[in-house]
Amino acid sequence: MQTSAKNESPLKGKRILIAKPGLDGHDVGAKVIALALRDAGADVIYTGLRKSPEYIAGVAVDEDVDAVGLSLLSGSHIELVAETMRCLAERDGADIKVFVGGTIPSEDHPTLLAAGVSGVFTADMDLDAVVAAIVAELGP
Amino acid sequence: MSTSAGARAPSDQIAGAARAEPPEPSTSTPSGIEVPVVVTREMAGDRDIGAPGEAPFTRGIFPDGFRGRLWTIRQYSGFGTAEDTNERYRFLLEGGQTGLSVALDLPTQCGLDPTDSMAKPEVGKVGVSLSNLAEAEILFDGIDLSKISTSFTINGTAAIIYAMYCAVADKQGVPRAKLTGTIQNDILKEYVARGTWIFPVRPSMRLIADSILFSNDQTPRFNPISIAGAHVRDAGATAVEELAYTLANGIAYVEELLRRGGDVTKFARRLSFFFYVHMDFFEEVCKFRAGRRLWAKLLEERFGVTDEKARHFRFGVVCGGSSLTAAQPYNNIVRVGTETMAAVLGGAQSIFTCAYDEAFQIPTEFSAEIALRTQQIIAHESGIARTVDPLGGSYYVEWLTDRMEEETRAIIEELDDYGGVTKAIEDGYLQMRIAERARDRKRAVDKGETVIVGQNFFRREEQTDDFGEVFRLDPKAAEKVREKYDAVLARRDEAAVARSLAALEEAAARDDVNVMPFLVDCCHAYATVGEMVATLKRRWGEFQEPIRL
Numbered sequence: 214m215q216t217s218a219k220n221e222s223p224l225k226g227k228r229i230l231i232a233k234p235g236l237d238g239h240d241v242g243a244k245v246i247a248l249a250l251r252d253a254g255a256d257v258i259y260t261g262l263r264k265s266p267e268y269i270a271g272v273a274v275d276e277d278v279d280a281v282g283l284s285l286l287s288g289s290h291i292e293l294v295a296e297t298m299r300c301l302a303e304r305d306g307a308d309i310k311v312f313v314g315g316t317i318p319s320e321d322h323p324t325l326l327a328a329g330v331s332g333v334f335t336a337d338m339d340l341d342a343v344v345a346a347i348v349a350e351l352g353p
Numbered sequence: 354m355s356t357s358a359g360a361r362a363p364s365d366q367i368a369g370a371a372r373a374e375p376p377e378p379s380t381s382t383p384s385g386i387e388v389p390v391v392v393t394r395e396m397a398g399d400r401d402i403g404a405p406g407e408a409p410f411t412r413g414i415f416p417d418g419f420r421g422r423l424w425t426i427r428q429y430s431g432f433g434t435a436e437d438t439n440e441r442y443r444f445l446l447e448g449g450q451t452g453l454s455v456a457l458d459l460p461t462q463c464g465l466d467p468t469d470s471m472a473k474p475e476v477g478k479v480g481v482s483l484s485n486l487a488e489a490e491i492l493f494d495g496i497d498l499s500k501i502s503t504s505f506t507i508n509g510t511a512a513i514i515y516a517m518y519c520a521v522a523d524k525q526g527v528p529r530a531k532l533t534g535t536i537q538n539d540i541l542k543e544y545v546a547r548g549t550w551i552f553p554v555r556p557s558m559r560l561i562a563d564s565i566l567f568s569n570d571q572t573p574r575f576n577p578i579s580i581a582g583a584h585v586r587d588a589g590a591t592a593v594e595e596l597a598y599t600l601a602n603g604i605a606y607v608e609e610l611l612r613r614g615g616d617v618t619k620f621a622r623r624l625s626f627f628f629y630v631h632m633d634f635f636e637e638v639c640k641f642r643a644g645r646r647l648w649a650k651l652l653e654e655r656f657g658v659t660d661e662k663a664r665h666f667r668f669g670v671v672c673g674g675s676s677l678t679a680a681q682p683y684n685n686i687v688r689v690g691t692e693t694m695a696a697v698l699g700g701a702q703s704i705f706t707c708a709y710d711e712a713f714q715i716p717t718e719f720s721a722e723i724a725l726r727t728q729q730i731i732a733h734e735s736g737i738a739r740t741v742d743p744l745g746g747s748y749y750v751e752w753l754t755d756r757m758e759e760e761t762r763a764i765i766e767e768l769d770d771y772g773g774v775t776k777a778i779e780d781g782y783l784q785m786r787i788a789e790r791a792r793d794r795k796r797a798v799d800k801g802e803t804v805i806v807g808q809n810f811f812r813r814e815e816q817t818d819d820f821g822e823v824f825r826l827d828p829k830a831a832e833k834v835r836e837k838y839d840a841v842l843a844r845r846d847e848a849a850v851a852r853s854l855a856a857l858e859e860a861a862a863r864d865d866v867n868v869m870p871f872l873v874d875c876c877h878a879y880a881t882v883g884e885m886v887a888t889l890k891r892r893w894g895e896f897q898e899p900i901r902l
Contacts, residue, residue, distance in 0.1 A: 236459035236475050238548020241588045244788035245795050247902055261898045262548045263463070265471060287459055288826075292474040316713055318823075337680055337808055339799045 222254025223348045228278040232260040232269040234285065234293040242314055242336065243284035249340045250282075250347070266293060270300030273309050279351050280310040280331075290317055295328055310350055314343075375811075376804045382636040383803075384591040386756050397748035398755060405741040409649035411642055411754065413700045414665040418741030423451075424696075425703035426728045427504055427669070431456030431481035432715050433830035434837075435491035438481040442496065444718060448725055452534070453496070454504040454705060456480035457514070462549040464510045464886030467834045476831035479715075480506075483514065484834075485881045487841045489521045499527040503534035504579070504669070504703070509551040511538035512564040513885050516872035519572065523877070535576040535625060535669070538564060541602040544778045544896070546584040546787060551886060554779055556861075556893035560868065561606065562613045567869035569619055578606065579669065581627035587674045589791030592631070592640045593757055597764035598783070599626060600648060601774040604765075607656060617656055621663035625702075628668060630692040631676045635753055637692065638744060641668065641699030643757040651765075670696045673707025681807030682820040685709035686723060693731050698744050704728055715824045781899030788902075838881070845879040853878040854888050861892040 231247045233240055240262060251257045258276055260269060273281045281301070283294060294313055301309055313325055314334040322333045331350045334343050381387045389396065403409070406416030415421055428445055430453075431438045442453055457480040460472035466484050467476045476482050483489055493503075498521065507514045515536045522532055540557040543550045552560070561578065568577035582590075582599030590598065603624065610620050626644070630637050648666040652658040672692035677685045686709045696704050708716030708724040716724065732738060744750045768774050777783045797803040804810050827833075857871040868889075875885050 236463050236465070236471060236549075237479075238459075238543070239588075240548060241546075241788065241791045244902070245792045248788065248792045251902065257902065259900055259902055261900045263471070287475055288478045289474040296474075318713060320823075335679065337678065340795055341799065 223344070224250060224253040224255035224351070226256075227254075227280070227351055228256045228258070228276060229280045229282060229347075230258045230260065230269070230273050230276060230278045231282045231284065232264055232272075232297075233262050234264055234266055234269055234283055234297055235287055235289050236263055237285060237287035237289075238262055239286045239315075240284070242286070243282070245340070246282060246284070246314060246334075246343065249344055253344045253348070266296040266300045269297055270304050270306060273301060274304040274306040278309060280312060280347065282312045282314060284315050285313065286316040288316070290315065291321060291324060294325055294330060298329055312347060312350075376801060379802075382592070382753075383631070383633050384593040384636060384757070384760065386593075386636075386753070386760065388753075392748040392752045394748055397751045402745060402751060405745075408661055408664060409646045410664070410666065411646045412742040412745045414645065414667065416741070418700065419697070419738035420741070423732055423738065424701055425452040425502065425669075426450050426725065426732075427452035427454045427502075427703045427705050428721065428725060429454040429456050429506065429671070429705050430716075430721070431458075432479075433477040433481065433827050434833050435481055435483065435488045437477075437827060437830065439492055439494055439496075441718075441721075442492075445721070445725065446496070446501070448722060449729060450725060452502045452504060452703060454506065455483075455492070457505070457507055458482045459549070460484075461514070461882055462507060462509060464513075464551050464882055466881050466883030467831070467838050469883060473831070476834050477826065482831075482834045483517070484838055484883065485841055485879050486517055486520050486524075486876045487879060488837070489517045490524060493521055493525070497527070498522050498525055499531040505534070505536045508537050508540055508543045508547070509549045509557075510882055510886060511536045511540075512560050512869060513872055513876075513882055515564055515568070515577065516869060517876045519873050520876040529571050530573060532572045533574045535579045536564070537581055537627065538578040539581045539602065539627075541605060541774065541778060542581050542585055542598070545598070545783045546588040550896045550898075552889065552893045553896045554775055556889075557896075558605075558609045558775075559864070560889075562609050562615070563867045563869050565606075565610060565620055565623070566613065566615055567867055569615075569623060571869075573623075576623055576625040576667075578623075579625045579627045580606065583627050583629040583671055583674070585787060586629040586631070589787045589789075589794055591790070592633070592636050593760045594764060594790070595628060596640055596644050596647075596757070597761045597768070598774070599628070600644065600651060600761065601765050601768045603648065604651065604655065605774050607652070611656070617652075617658055618660045618663045621652060621658060621660075622665070626666060626668035628670050629674050629676075630670050630672045630696050631674070632688060632691065634691060634695050635750065636757070637695035638699045639750060639753040639757050641696075641701065642742075642750070642754040643761060644668070645700070646754070647758050647761055667702050669703035669705070670701045671705045671707065672696060673711055675712075677707060677709070677712035678805060678808050679713050679820075680805075680812065680818050681816060682709050682712075682818060684807050685712070686727065689724065690727050690731070693727055694735070694737060697731060697737055698742075700742065710820050710824070713820075715826065717822045717824045719822055779899065781901040784899070785901045841879055842881075849878040850875075850880045850884070853880055854884060857885065858888050858892060861889050
């Protein structure tokens, strides 16, 4: 059977942690994404500001999330993303997908992707496209 | 396979990438004020709005506008080590900049020393690291603090950085009374938008009152607070909300200072404000005219202030911020130029123009110079600063100024009804409102209701968004900072440090003592920012962020 109706809740049943690693206090992007993911049906948890990679990985594993979205605008993304991924692996959370958003210079995207990040999003992307990319990565 | 967004978002993921048709012209301002096709004399109120320098100051706080004194050209700048930043300051001053504006790194803003584990990846990244007096001495080396005004974008640790500035002046032999400049010192908006809070709301308000009262006495020409709407605006608020939240915060500070026994006629003269200028030209001009008038009225209505100078609404602005794009980045030069004209026509006292690449990196000398020249071209070629409030009396401008004043007042009253701005912040109510606004703003861009040239309209399929020179931070900067930090710790008098910190802790425990002189003593002893903050935290605790989604 074919249906043309758009799936309004493509992320229903998915649990996603939105986190702010490091000291950066710009949380608008994180909140906008959190609201968009919630609108798409996901169960969204937000850490609040200034969290360490250890803390974020701990929450991700304890809350049994499918994905972690890291929001960084301070230029410290390479170090903090790598450290968060290391902490996830250490806690048997290597299967949790990691997405990164914020002020991420284009030349750093390959480095992040090579480190195992599942997607890098910048402010000029359509919110629906961001959600669609996450849906594609998380699967049904 | 990975579904990365790629270097920049590929064009098929950007809303409106395929939009070839120009957008429909909008009939309302971004704050939602519906604008008539034409405004007549009757609609504009047909009344005398008074002269510049005359309360309630619709046309400006000075009778001679920029003829008396040009606005201060003040470019926000700082990165890496104090040595790197000192070099950039000299470059800007030689280029004709007239005031300094210090960008501090996140560890300094959050009260952590460069050796702290949370601080390590962030040292020197978004600003200069300033962990103790020795660094401040390097930062201002060869710069005469009696001649240049310095602005610090600092909040959570504002009192400490201000104490450090007083200590540098002491060391340079500059009388404190000669110091001019500004510390942002506006913690309320940090809880809402910018996020560098440290202590809970109550002790933070006490610390701010301490610094303002100390400043009125010790550095009477210095602005000990710059009540800032800028960050709330950049986070999602409209121009009207930016103004309303800022004035509401201003009222909260006045109330706190009055509780502390401050003389409103005295301290109100040193309150200053700070805003973003975005692209809707007349709304920005009228925001400043409305703000100036409303602040003067609010001080009289709520606090009985009649002294004219105490009701002066003095403000600085930043042109750029979230109105800048990574797409076709050179377009940002035009945006900043337009915004600067709005700031000048609105009567700003100081202007910071963002560099075209500032939305995504620390500006290079090349981009920083264009930003500086933008102001100089407007100041010295355009002639728009020749007469005071040249738009005054325009039917549209007076009509829009009235509308914005009304709408701003309505939001302030709404916050009063909620129980005040402090309560709205502690509950997380304001934070949530801003986040929803940000989502709406983003959706409006995605849907093409808001036009961003080169991004969601008039975009070429093959455009590369190349911005030229990439700024490279010295990769050794953080290491150098930590080495210098260790050296200071090794050579300072530990007994003096311990004494000064103990005295600070005792002062912090008592509500009737001003902690500022104790902070200055700590700075002179080369106690670090991290040590002072840790000491105060022991007495005051930490803010617990309300998380509402």
